[in-house]
Amino acid sequence: MPDRSKIAARASGLIGRLCSRMWVVPVLCLVGGVGLCLGTLAIDRATGYRLLNKGLIGTPSNAQSILSAVAATMTTLIPLVLTITTVAVQLAMGQFSPRIVGALLHDRISQWAMGLFTATFAFAIVAMRNVQASRNGLPGLTVLTAYVLVLASVVCLILYVHHSSRSLRAAGLIDLVGDHTHREIDRLYPVEPEERSAPRSDITEALPTAQTGVPHDVLNTGEPGILIRFDLARLVQLAARADCVLETVPVMGDFVHGDSPLFRVRGDMSRLDQAALRRAVLLGDERTHEDDCAYGIRKLVDITERSIAVPFNDPTTAVQSIDRLHDCLRQLACRPFPSGRHRDKDGTVRVITRSLTWDGFVRLALDEIRLAGCSTPQVTRRVRALIDDLKRLAPPERQDPLDRQLRLLEAGVRRAYDDEEDIATALTADYQGIGSGSDITR
Template sequence: MRLTRFLYAVRTSLWLVPLLCVLAGVLIALGTLWLDRRSGYTLVPQSVTGTPSDAQTTLSVFATATASLTSLVLTVTLVVVQLAMGQFSPRIVGALLSDRSSQLAIGLFGATFVVAVLTLREVRGSDTGTVPGLSVVLAHLLMVASLVTLVLFVHHSGQTMRATGLIDLVGDRTRDLIASSFPAAPHAAADPAVVLAREPGSVVRVDRAGLVAAARRADCVLELVPVVGDFVPGGAPLFRVHPGPGRAGDGAGPAARVRPEEVARLVLVGAERVHAEDPPYGLRKLVDVAERSIAQPFDDPTTTLQALHRLHDLLRQLAARPLPPGEHRDEDGVVRLVERRLSWDGYVRLAFDEIRLAGASTPQVTRRLCAALQDLKSVAPPDRQAPLDRQLRLLTAAVHRAYEDEEDVAAALTPDAEGIGSGADVTTAVRLDSITSDAGVRPGARLRG
């Protein structure tokens, strides 16, 4: 039991690995200094290390820099812990403090510091004197390693401070614990008509040309089960294999000819969604910003309007464009790959549903939504009007539930591109008659251009 407690303390402590690294640095520095003394300080010539004065200056800079780097790493670690406690969960702090990457970074900087200080004490003289060449070279190598580690640590900390990084940190450790603590499930016969995902993650890229070629070779049709951007658990269905048009009655033959490893490699699964092939992800992030801005304690509807501006623009770009098909054909025109795609209704709901529900009691948000929906209705073709009409209908109902006074309801449902600032009820009316009269043109006549 004592050994178990000791191992637990080792795994969860922040100080042990850095302390061991510092002790290792002391021992290595003492060993190189002993070798330098035994050789009469001739192992590495001063043409490499510089004069004693040069070596003292360089080692002093190294010691100062590594002390600053150590402080930086500790500060960043504390900031990450504070953010994790405030935004996610206090219970995630243990996983951050036991992160080996941070511990090794602190340990390397500490070891470089002690090597530089111990080596500096051994330098004798100024322009002439003795320089422990091997120890100076060791200090240079450790400093280069520290700079590389600093860059890697900054990258690692940036990844850790993201929600995805923290969630993956806990999820991966728990997954490993399940694999080591619970017996494996009984091996069941694999369905040849289903290709399973090899690892968990979000679908970020699909090599459609490669999948069409693979399906053509196997004379089958591949059905991509998840939508691009979906999270796929490890071992979940990634593809379903269907017989090709010429083999409608033979379901086993094409499935047997498909190589699951080859097909699975043509789908890239990552830790989180990216923009590469996932346009809805951009809308998803804008909606998150908009919804978070009108939630307590932020209460910042202006930021919500800025996000709505961009959502309006994106949907306007999509309104009249044909959406990509979900069928992919080979060079003979035979369908070889089918997948689900987000429809126009899906884009509209993704952009407006959550903001409409969260911002029904905020006049700026409802007025901006009305303006966006009215403008989209003016450019969307007839077959795409229904989703916009649905949003207007639900928005009207939500505003009536939020306000009791009819004047407030009417004001909240007035289209306004700036929330409150450019609607018909807050701006002056444009009078063309006065313009034409001032220009000497008969009122009611058409202006050229």
């Protein structure tokens, strides 16, 4: 009997990889357009071409002219979508961060717009041929469906232009990354997870005595790549079958070299299916948001740094990006972090994964921005507002990383300015950078 969990995991991985490809939706829509046309033609033939009144659909010559115009128009709209996407990619790479390109290419609205235009084109081509070949009458349902697809394409074009104009804005690109990161934090760090955070120091104590000896490494014998996903259900199953404990070596988003360790195994290696173990690890050529919310924070930091660097010098965009970083850290501030322990059905720890701590997220979000932006008042004021807000929100055990950031921010600003008034101004909390601080409002 096939292993259902294994099949489900592989199917999920395949679907995830396909969904990340820009061409999948347009190709499926192309096939769907041909299939829809063949279906409506079959219905028309079955009803003797009398299903609809000619007053509704026109004459065969009218239908041929309209379908021909539709096909020609769709061949123009499809390159238009590609052109707008290319412009957005070039803008993002040049001004913000090359890592935004993946999010733009995976934009579902662009994919479905291209898919609808492609489906309409395919439908019109197949319908036009059959309208010309039909001698018994006009396939009314087919022609009417073509008209509906044209109207849908017009509406889609209007909505797509509106969407694209918003996406080309700095705020639109920042929100694209921020929204992805927000959703991934909600998924990976739920308000009430099944298991709360546990100190790393007591991992060995929680393992059976036979599994606390010298660990053995399982190496990556395949191609090098960036760690994108662990099939945790499969790993737990393999570890339980071999009665051992697996500790993952790379963290999500790490580059895994050839022949570098993937796992450290505590227990009997002879019973472990190492080939299946390696297949449960997905490596790729680029980090993704899925299972890796730190990647979204990494992008936002890149945007912030580039915005305040020469020649861009755009601190307002930097403030917008810090707004989304603030949102991400606010989500994480009070939520319990997963312990990284994954148990089998008997409650025994079988897989231990590594992930960022609260201190790690704070440093990832603020260290580089603080170092790069100490001489930019808008940035320092906005960062000060972020830290003050998190200190009011975070529990006592998470205050130390914030105190460290505040101390280093003050030291950096003092190094950047000589005048005490400038120092005081740069260290005043302000959610707008300069615009809502206590020193300029009342």
